Amino acid sequence: MVTVPARQGLEAVDILRRGAGDGVGPVLHDDGGDTLGFVVPPGTAAAWDMPGSTCTETEGRGLSLNPDPEPPVEGSDWLLPPGEADLATDPAALRAALGEAARLIEAADNCR
Secondary structure, eight states: EEEHHHHHHHHHHHHHHHSSOOOOOOOOOOTTTSSEEEETTGGGGGGGGOOOOOOOOTTTOOOOOOOOOSSSTTTTEEEEESSSSSSSSOHHHHHHHHHHHHHHHHHHHHHH
């Protein structure tokens, strides 16, 4: 799972939904609304190097993606639940979307 600040994550979700390609997989948000977590394929953490984000490995435990009301991580809820999204977000597409989101946020902040 790739975790990012909520503002950047929401921008990235919009970018991924508008763009061509694989789209966006399930996304969690924490109860405080501070972060978003993108479900990515197994093995992504080994090569993840995006500043401002973290990628956690499930160490073989996997992540249950049942579309029931209970999210798989305590203290979170679904922004995009399984069943309404692809199985996982492509790491390369997510990296590009997060980079674009960071640039958009920086430009917007500099216009103030």
